[in-house]
Amino acid sequence: MRHVTLIATSLDTSSKSQLLxxxxxxxxxxxxxxxxxxxxxxxxxxxxxxxxAxxxxxxxxxxxxxVNAAAKQVIEDHGDxxxxxxxxFLCQAGGQRSYMSILSFANALMLDFRCWIVPRFVYATGNDFDGDTPGENIRHRVAELVDSLLKGTP
Incomplete structure (x- = not known):
């Protein structure tokens, strides 16, 4: 049976990655x-x-x-x-230029812990939200990520 664990790593009280x-x-x-x-x-x-999971x-x-230090700490403490x-991955950043930043984190999971990495990820900035709601494009991309994740099997 499939069980998805979502880990929201931001410690910020107004986090947009938490909203994702x-x-x-x-x-x-x-x-x-x-x-x-x-x-x-x-x-x-x-x-x-x-x-x-x-x-x-x-x-x-x-x-x-x-990625933030809390995300790195998760794999340090619980990588096995x-x-x-x-x-x-659902990523939220301050600007468009760091969209490839997730790759080193993904590589660590793939190479050190033999994780299967979904080749689709969501990268959003503050402009992709309507207040505290992800905009339509981001909602669509999150749905695509969820669908791709569920198609993948370890």
Whole structure:
């Protein structure tokens, strides 16, 4: 049985990557897919949800052309629990120029933990949101990511 664990890694109270994670969780619920949303602001326990997961989505902020330190800490502490899982990414950044920033993080997951990386990811900036709601284009792209993730099998 498929179980998707979403890890929202931003610690910011007004995080847009958190909004992307919540939108993806809504789509999974609408599709009847078992899922767990872990918000690192209040979910210190990751080991068990990651063990149960067949698929993982990281929702990450991009800072200075890289994922945030909290996302890196997840793979430092729980990389073994990610081994062999299918992984997708929801990224939120301040500008358009760092859209390839997720690649070093994806490479670490792929090479160190043999994760299957979904070749489609979402990259959004503040302009892609209508207040606290992802805009139509981003909602569509999140749906495409969820569909691609669920097609992938470890």
């Amino acid at each position: 994670a919540r939108h993806a969780a809504t789509l999974l619920a609408e599709r009847g897919i078992a899922h767990t949303l872990l918000d690192l602001r209040d979910s210190p326990e990751l080991a068990e949800p990651l063990k149960q 067949t698929h993982v989505i990281f929702a990450v902020p991009i800072y200075n052309y890289d 629990a990610l081994e062999g899982k299918t992984v997708g």
